[in-house]
Amino acid sequence: MDKLNLELYKKLYLVRRAEEEIIKCYFDDEMKTPMHMSMGEEAIAVGICHALKDDDQVFGTYRSHAIYLAKTGDVEDFFAEIYGKDTALLKGKGGSMHLCSPDNGFMGSSAIVASAIPVAVGAAFANKMAGNGRIVTVFFGDGAIDEGVFWESLNAACLWKLPVIFVCEDNELAVHTPKSLRHGYRSISSIVADFNCRVFKEESTDVETIYRLAEKAIGAVRGSGGPCFLDLRYYRYLEHVGVSEDFKSGYRSREEFEKWRKKDPVEQQRKKLIKKRIKEEELDKIEDGIAERLINSMKAAQSAPFPGAGEIEKEVL
Amino acid sequence: MGGSRKISYCKAINEALIQEMERDPRVFTYGIGVPDHKRIFGSTDGLVERFGPERCFDTPLSEDAMTGFGLGAAINGLRPIHVHMRVDFMLLAMNQLANMVSSYRYASAGELSVPMVIRAIIGRGWGQSFQHSKTMHSCFAHIPGLRVVMPTTPAEAKGMLIASIREDSPVIFIEHRWLYYAEDEVPEEPFTLPLEKAAVLRPGKDITIVATSWMNIEALEAADILNKRHGVSAEIVNARAIAPLDDGVIVDSARKTGHCIVADNDWLHCGFSAEIAARVSEKCFGSLKSPVSRIGFAPAPCPCTRPLENCFYPSAVNIIKTAEKTLKLKEADLSEEVFYSYEHKFKGPF
Ligand SMILES: Cc1ncc(C[n+]2csc(CCOP(=O)(O)OP(=O)(O)O)c2C)c(N)n1
Ligand SMILES: [Mg+2]
Numbered sequence: 001m002d003k004l005n006l007e008l009y010k011k012l013y014l015v016r017r018a019e020e021e022i023i024k025c026y027f028d029d030e031m032k033t034p035m036h037m038s039m040g041e042e043a044i045a046v047g048i049c050h051a052l053k054d055d056d057q058v059f060g061t062y063r064s065h066a067i068y069l070a071k072t073g074d075v076e077d078f079f080a081e082i083y084g085k086d087t088a089l090l091k092g093k094g095g096s097m098h099l100c101s102p103d104n105g106f107m108g109s110s111a112i113v114a115s116a117i118p119v120a121v122g123a124a125f126a127n128k129m130a131g132n133g134r135i136v137t138v139f140f141g142d143g144a145i146d147e148g149v150f151w152e153s154l155n156a157a158c159l160w161k162l163p164v165i166f167v168c169e170d171n172e173l174a175v176h177t178p179k180s181l182r183h184g185y186r187s188i189s190s191i192v193a194d195f196n197c198r199v200f201k202e203e204s205t206d207v208e209t210i211y212r213l214a215e216k217a218i219g220a221v222r223g224s225g226g227p228c229f230l231d232l233r234y235y236r237y238l239e240h241v242g243v244s245e246d247f248k249s250g251y252r253s254r255e256e257f258e259k260w261r262k263k264d265p266v267e268q269q270r271k272k273l274i275k276k277r278i279k280e281e282e283l284d285k286i287e288d289g290i291a292e293r294l295i296n297s298m299k300a301a302q303s304a305p306f307p308g309a310g311e312i313e314k315e316v317l
Numbered sequence: 318m319g320g321s322r323k324i325s326y327c328k329a330i331n332e333a334l335i336q337e338m339e340r341d342p343r344v345f346t347y348g349i350g351v352p353d354h355k356r357i358f359g360s361t362d363g364l365v366e367r368f369g370p371e372r373c374f375d376t377p378l379s380e381d382a383m384t385g386f387g388l389g390a391a392i393n394g395l396r397p398i399h400v401h402m403r404v405d406f407m408l409l410a411m412n413q414l415a416n417m418v419s420s421y422r423y424a425s426a427g428e429l430s431v432p433m434v435i436r437a438i439i440g441r442g443w444g445q446s447f448q449h450s451k452t453m454h455s456c457f458a459h460i461p462g463l464r465v466v467m468p469t470t471p472a473e474a475k476g477m478l479i480a481s482i483r484e485d486s487p488v489i490f491i492e493h494r495w496l497y498y499a500e501d502e503v504p505e506e507p508f509t510l511p512l513e514k515a516a517v518l519r520p521g522k523d524i525t526i527v528a529t530s531w532m533n534i535e536a537l538e539a540a541d542i543l544n545k546r547h548g549v550s551a552e553i554v555n556a557r558a559i560a561p562l563d564d565g566v567i568v569d570s571a572r573k574t575g576h577c578i579v580a581d582n583d584w585l586h587c588g589f590s591a592e593i594a595a596r597v598s599e600k601c602f603g604s605l606k607s608p609v610s611r612i613g614f615a616p617a618p619c620p621c622t623r624p625l626e627n628c629f630y631p632s633a634v635n636i637i638k639t640a641e642k643t644l645k646l647k648e649a650d651l652s653e654e655v656f657y658s659y660e661h662k663f664k665g666p667f
Contacts, residue, residue: 032623033444084444084622092622095444111448112405113378146377147409174378176353182377249354306624316617 002276008207009269009283011046014290015066016266018075021294022065022082023243030302031082033095038066039237043265044169046070047210048137048230051218052105057123059116059138060109062097063169067139072104075293079301087300091307093315107136113174114140114147117166121157124164128225135221137165143174146182154229158196161226165217166197168229171236176251192229203233205265208272235260319505323666327497329471330360330436333478334398336507338368341396344482345372348383348400348436357400358438358497384410384435388418392429396482404437404453404491418487419462430485434478439582440494441531441630442659447618454529455588457489458560464488465559466512467582469533470667471501473557476510484512491559493531493582495657500665513558515566518667521552524576524640527567527593529556532580532612532631534663538656539636546649551640559589567593568600575606576643580636585613607643612636632656 019039026035038045045066049058058071068078077088081099084092090100097111107123110116120138127134144150145168157164168188172179185191193199198220200213210232217228235257239246247254274280324332338344345368351357352365352373364373376383380401387397401407407414414435421431439452458465464486468474474492481488518533519540528536533555540551554570556562571577577597581590594609612631619629633656641648657663 033446033621084624091625093446093618093620093625095446095621097448098446098621111446112409143378146379148379148381149409175350176355177350177375181375251354306622309624309628312615312620312625312628313617 002273002278004211005208005269005273005276006278008046008050008211009273010286010290011050011070012042012207012266012269013287014075014294015042015046015069017287017291018069018078018294019065021298025298026243031096032084033082033097034241035096035243036063036241037238037243038063040171040260041169041234041236042066043205043207043210044167044232044234045139047207048167048214051211051214052135052137055105056135056137057105057107057127059107059120059123059136060099061113061116061140061144062109062111063141064099064109064139065096068099068101068106068109072101072106074101074104076297076300077101079297080304083301083304084306085301085304086307086311087304091311114144114149116140117144117150118153120164121153121162124157124162125160128163133222135163135165135218137167139167139169141174142168142170142172142179143182144168145188146174154192154195154197154227157227161196161224163221163225164227165221166227166229168231170231170233173236173240173252175240176249189229189231192231196226198224198226198228199231200228201231205234205260205263205268207265207269321502321504323500324471324503325497326471326474326492326499327359329475329503330478330492331362332503333475333482333507334361334364335367337479337482338364338372340507341482343394344396344398346398346400347374347376349376349378349406350402351375351400357402358494360497361400380406380409381413384413385417387433387435388413388421388431391431391433392421396432398434398436398482401435401437403449404439405448405451407435407437408453414457414463415460419460422486423462431487432485433487434481434490435487436490436492438492438494439530442495442626444621444623444626445619446621450619452491452530452583454491454559455583455592458589462487463560464512465491466557467491467493467530467559468557469496469518469530469555471499471665472503473510475503476508477512477557479507480509480512483509488512491530495531495662496534498662498664499534499667501667511558513561513563515554515556515558515562515564517552517566517570518555519551519553521550521574523550523574524578524644525552525554525567525570525574526578526580526636526640527554527556528580529559529589530582532582534657535631535633536580536636537667538633539640542633542637542649542651542654543640547641547644547646549640549644549646556589556593564593564596564600568597571597571601572604575604577601577605577609578612578636578639578643579609580612580631583613584616585611586616588613610639610643612639
């Protein structure tokens with residue numbers, strides 16, 4: 001049996017199913033938090049996070065469901081947080097855009113574009129000083145590379161040879177604005193390659209491919225001590241914020257979506273496993289187990305209490 | 318001359334933009350998402366169709382550079398309007414604002430002026446959390462060389478935006494997202510309103526409530542209830558100009574009523590409410606019958622979860638309770654009253 005591919009699939013399925021469950025309940029209006037869905041990018045999040053060690057660290061954006069679930073293995077706290085409940089680590093103060101689980105190496109996610117990138121570089125500096133061998137990975141979109149702070153952070157990380165992996169999750173859109181209206185250059189990869197930085201570029205939605213690539217990048221960082229840049233393409237299935245499709249609004253076509261849907265990361269991995277002679281019934285059972293855990297955590301979150309008023313001023317200083 | 322009709326705050330902004338861009342070819346509107354199909358919640362509707370992509374355009378996600386870009390265009394004769402979907406994103410441009418835009422006229426002996434408008438939307442509610450919910454007017458107002466305004470009514474939105482566009486110094490124009498739905502009478506023709514003056518939103522004689530932006534709506538509700546329950550006549554002074562501020566209207570009102578509550582759409586510490594309290598105390602000392610009190614956000618980052626969010630934002634309830642204390646009235650039972658919320662928005666008229 002191909003253990004690696006099965007493990008990767010379990011995480012892919014968990015992430016996808018968690019978001020499907022969110023969609024089912026979102027219009028009940030009990031999750032009062034703006035959702036930026038990961039659907040479409042699962043292979044990137046799972047492939048990379050699976051290659052990281054437990055104590056490696058990750059930073060994300062407002063679109064972090066996938067990396068959070070893939071990195072932490074947590075589900076219970078996740079739902080409690082997006083339902084705004086007292087049982088979550090953040091007690092609902094953060095919501096979907098501000099997930100955080102430091103014990104699991106998920107160091108936070110910011111809803112101000114590009115603002116976690118320099119923080120990741122500083123975290124990598126501290127790890128280097130501590131000599132603890134930890135790698136920091138920061139995920140951001142193709143919009144974030146428009147910001148000056150991305151270039152400033154990249155430069156510093158290259159200059160000081162810091163153990164950080166920059167992951168640009170390129171869906172070619174910032175909200176509704178395509179790259180062609182924002183970028184006055186041809187290729188981010190070739191520009192970054194001129195820095196003292198290893199660059200890896202990939203368009204695949206195959207999780208194993210991303211995993212192997214992440215292993216290479218991690219090896220390069222551990223070997224040289226310096227940063228890597230991963231330029232990874234995917235297609236965002238849903239609207240920028242919210243849980244619905246938006247092909248009718250005219251800025252992108254359903255045809256393009258259908259092209260990507262044919263190589264959907266989750267379905268593709270399932271097919272691969274079946275080709276590798278894993279029995280469908282076995283997969284069904286695994287999926288049911290994951291779904292049960294998700295649904296139970298969601299129910300627990302729904303019935304958990306809200307934080308009390310006194311909570312608001314706690315943890316300010 | 319043209320009459321007036323009821324339009325929304327959002328439509329009033331849109332109309333001001335269209336009329337000014339039609340009148341003056343030097344005016345252009347730009348910013349992240351400005352021409353996309355959502356059109357900044359509808360406020361930039363029709364601009365790209367009418368004026369083309371040279372005068373209405375999207376930008377890279379580069380707030381600091383795009384602010385300096387606007388400054389450069391302004392000192393060379395254009396009249397930029399830069400739009401931020403949330404004021405929180407504008408903080409990336411704090412360097413250009415505080416070090417460049419604010420002091421350019423000063424640094425050129427007045428030879429160069431900066432006729433630039435920066436529209437920033439402030440948000441609230443439904444889990445926006447701590448990075449999408451700030452107001453920041455006090456921070457901007459602290460810096461000499463920047464004008465800061467916060468219109469509340471649709472007519473103010475139109476009149477003050479036109480005045481801002483015609484103004485030769487930089488104006489930060491702060492719009493509350495919940496006000497976008499409010500409808501009221503607005504003149505069809507272009508007109509201007511002063512950028513430095515407060516205005517009485519509701520006349521009264523017993524107590525002055527100075528309010529900014531959305532807090533005016535909460536104050537109106539509070540004033541109705543105070544009147545109904547206690548026969549108290551509250552005067553609401555809409556502090557639509559933040560900086561510079563001619564405090565005449567505020568001072569006159571506080572002198573007349575002898576009581577003053579400041580309800581700011583912001584944190585209190587070192588904020589605009591402190592400025593108003595200081596001015597009222599200085600200028601109305603002999604006429605005050607009670608100390609000035611202040612109402613604002615809880616001293617914390619804004620939490621996402623609804624019950625805590627409700628504790629974070631001040632409302633009509635806080636204003637009523639504060640007025641009762643100030644006037645030494647028995648607390649009214651408010652359990653039957655319906656207050657504004659994310660779901661139950663104010664639609665007007667004023
Ligand atoms: C500094 C800043 N500017 C603007 C925004 C508004 N905004 C939120 S997400 C977004 C697009 C970001 O695109 P990208 O980085 O490609 O990430 P994606 O949403 O595609 O994952 C914008 C403009 C913001 N949150 N922060
Ligand atoms: Mg993108």
